[in-house]
Amino acid sequence: MVSRRSRSSRPFREIVEESLQRRTFLHVAMAGTCAAVLTATGRAATGRAATGRAANVAAVQFRSVGPSLSDAVIVPDGYAAEVLYRWGDPVNGVTPQFHPDASDTAEDQARQAGMGHDGMEFFSVPGHDPNTRGLLVINHEYTDQVLLFPDGLDPLPPALMPPHKVRKSKASHGVSVVEIARQTGGDWMVVESARARRITADTPMRICGPAAAVLGASARGTVNNCATGRTPWGTCLTCEENFQGVFGTSHAGFVPTAAQRRYGLRPEGFCYTMNGSKVGAYRWWEQDQRFDLANSDNDSQRFGYVVEIDPLDPESVPVKRTALGRLKHENAELVLAADGRVVVYLGDDEADEFIYKFVSAHRWDPSAGNAAGPGAAGSLLDEGTLYVARFDADGSGRWLALVPGQNGIPVKRTPDDAAGFDAADICIRTRQAATAAGATPMDRPEWVAVHPETREVFVSLTNNRGRQTTDAANPRSGNIFGHILRWHETDHDPASQSFRWRVFVLAGNPSHPDPECHGNVSGDSFGCPDGLKFDSAGILWIQTDMSSSVVGTSGYAELGHNMMLAADPDSGEVRRFLTGPRGCEITGNTMTPDRRTMFVNIQHPGEPADDVSAPTDPGRYSSWPDGAGARPRSATIAIRRLDGGVIGS
Ligand code: FEO
Ligand code: CA
Ligand code: CA
Ligand code: CA
Numbered sequence: 001m002v003s004r005r006s007r008s009s010r011p012f013r014e015i016v017e018e019s020l021q022r023r024t025f026l027h028v029a030m031a032g033t034c035a036a037v038l039t040a041t042g043r044a045a046t047g048r049a050a051t052g053r054a055a056n057v058a059a060v061q062f063r064s065v066g067p068s069l070s071d072a073v074i075v076p077d078g079y080a081a082e083v084l085y086r087w088g089d090p091v092n093g094v095t096p097q098f099h100p101d102a103s104d105t106a107e108d109q110a111r112q113a114g115m116g117h118d119g120m121e122f123f124s125v126p127g128h129d130p131n132t133r134g135l136l137v138i139n140h141e142y143t144d145q146v147l148l149f150p151d152g153l154d155p156l157p158p159a160l161m162p163p164h165k166v167r168k169s170k171a172s173h174g175v176s177v178v179e180i181a182r183q184t185g186g187d188w189m190v191v192e193s194a195r196a197r198r199i200t201a202d203t204p205m206r207i208c209g210p211a212a213a214v215l216g217a218s219a220r221g222t223v224n225n226c227a228t229g230r231t232p233w234g235t236c237l238t239c240e241e242n243f244q245g246v247f248g249t250s251h252a253g254f255v256p257t258a259a260q261r262r263y264g265l266r267p268e269g270f271c272y273t274m275n276g277s278k279v280g281a282y283r284w285w286e287q288d289q290r291f292d293l294a295n296s297d298n299d300s301q302r303f304g305y306v307v308e309i310d311p312l313d314p315e316s317v318p319v320k321r322t323a324l325g326r327l328k329h330e331n332a333e334l335v336l337a338a339d340g341r342v343v344v345y346l347g348d349d350e351a352d353e354f355i356y357k358f359v360s361a362h363r364w365d366p367s368a369g370n371a372a373g374p375g376a377a378g379s380l381l382d383e384g385t386l387y388v389a390r391f392d393a394d395g396s397g398r399w400l401a402l403v404p405g406q407n408g409i410p411v412k413r414t415p416d417d418a419a420g421f422d423a424a425d426i427c428i429r430t431r432q433a434a435t436a437a438g439a440t441p442m443d444r445p446e447w448v449a450v451h452p453e454t455r456e457v458f459v460s461l462t463n464n465r466g467r468q469t470t471d472a473a474n475p476r477s478g479n480i481f482g483h484i485l486r487w488h489e490t491d492h493d494p495a496s497q498s499f500r501w502r503v504f505v506l507a508g509n510p511s512h513p514d515p516e517c518h519g520n521v522s523g524d525s526f527g528c529p530d531g532l533k534f535d536s537a538g539i540l541w542i543q544t545d546m547s548s549s550v551v552g553t554s555g556y557a558e559l560g561h562n563m564m565l566a567a568d569p570d571s572g573e574v575r576r577f578l579t580g581p582r583g584c585e586i587t588g589n590t591m592t593p594d595r596r597t598m599f600v601n602i603q604h605p606g607e608p609a610d611d612v613s614a615p616t617d618p619g620r621y622s623s624w625p626d627g628a629g630a631r632p633r634s635a636t637i638a639i640r641r642l643d644g645g646v647i648g649s
Helices: 013-020 163-172 256-262 368-371 423-428 431-439
Strands: 034-040 044-048 074-075 078-088 119-124 133-140 174-184 188-191 197-199 204-208 218-220 224-228 236-239 271-274 277-280 308-309 319-321 329-336 341-347 351-353 355-363 382-393 396-401 445-450 457-461 481-488 498-506 529-534 539-546 561-569 573-579 585-591 597-601 635-641
Touching: 074 481, 078 174, 078 188, 119 236, 119 597, 119 635, 133 224, 133 236, 218 271, 224 585, 236 329, 256 431, 341 457, 382 431, 396 431, 423 431, 457 529, 481 529, 529 585, 539 585, 561 585
Parallel strands: 119 224, 119 585, 204 319, 224 329, 329 445, 445 529
Antiparallel strands: 034 044, 034 074, 074 573, 078 635, 119 133, 133 174, 174 188, 174 197, 204 218, 224 236, 236 308, 271 277, 308 319, 329 341, 341 355, 341 445, 355 382, 382 396, 396 498, 445 457, 457 481, 481 498, 529 539, 539 561, 561 573, 585 597, 597 635
């Protein structure tokens, strides 16, 4: 039946699907009391969950699992989870195979899964059923510098970080593109593919958008790839988050500028604390000038962007889309405005930073297909306006344009006017422009998710222990458990300049001694929401990232390990769907188009409370997924229902 609705009132998913069907090939996949347990042996098994409640929500129809402190992945009764792609597994499914003692070389690592699996998107492959074969684009957010090597952090300073260790660490950051196929009998496997590739901290990139005028047209590498997004023209957006940690310097007397400090850039970079002393974890700058802050042409302004990747073309050069701002980017949730312009919602994950959206200057023309992607000049993602959000106490909100001369943002008067802004400065010193505009400082904005039909927007605010002054949108001081906000744009148009917002849920532990930490969750309690994504049926999937330093401790123990939950956005009811192994974060979530397989990432299993793993006893804190004292490995898992049904329903 032909829809009579106007384009502007139709859901984004419907418009995209229709346009893709018109193309010659389709390559965007829009995407009891017993529980199945994926133990530290990597095999699916069945075990008894701690609790279970019968379903009574129309959209969410599984029996929730209880909180868990076991070293396993637990999914509901009637579901099974299998390990698909672990740190060190070859991108082509064949070679080089991982060495359990982590003796793989940098060259091996550049052809294997990186560490720290995070955001992830599934794309279909031309000529194949997208429900049984496709490409996964998987972010590798960071490295555990102890587990990455057989001898951990050795040699310690003052010895330099050896070149081979810097090269391997850089090769473990970035992105994997792997082709996967479902085998007879049901299991998914990584298969040989000409499209499989690794993108690392050394991969050639293009720089596009206003900042290219300052930074040049090319760069190398993407790092600290956190969450993702996808475009209607079939590309993946990977988001650079805590890039500051791999920069530093050994030059005595170096003092970071105010602009560098705003992004956390400092001489020592990311550190571990060992025996009361700080030890630089990465120290890439000791072998690579690009990461030395004392080098005036260092690359610190060339990171912090959303990077566009064409998963179907292994020769394509990824593009840094600077018009989307330089932030500690979390994800990039792309929707279409009523008039066809592209809108991208963006969170900047740090305490008291902001929520942004980009609105393109031009409309997406579905008949142009992939012409807007990395291969083409004049991408929709290069020209437009970046806005930042102000949440007012009366439930209204404003989008403040980050434009020099508007909203209190001073215009750059001379080339060395460090306080003023031109178009490139907006894209490089984005945080400072947003502060000048009067944005609302938030409790660590993580993922933004847009409902596929209503286009209501949800954002997870993971926590902000240091918050002292509350406001309506960040209502708890010392907010240790975080919350989720929701808003409707005016006229339900993502390009609107204003919105109405409210709190969706305050996360918490009802057993916590401080009543303000109880939260108001209807259903299964959780803390520190992070990953947030709607599936095409409108179930809101929530993933948590409670710090390893607090998981299992007083005030947190009742929540168990990090988890994944399904929320009904109408009723607000929340059900726990999955619990993870020791020391992990649950993040990354994508599905086959039929919603019968869900892919989820288990990040940093075995992360100890103080971040410092044990080089001589790598399995001390977790041996998931390989078991029996093995080195823990971040991994992608595939979840299916035993009866082949739709996940969550
Ligand atoms: Fe990469 Fe803010 O999580
Ligand atoms: Ca996150
Ligand atoms: Ca987080
Ligand atoms: Ca993480």
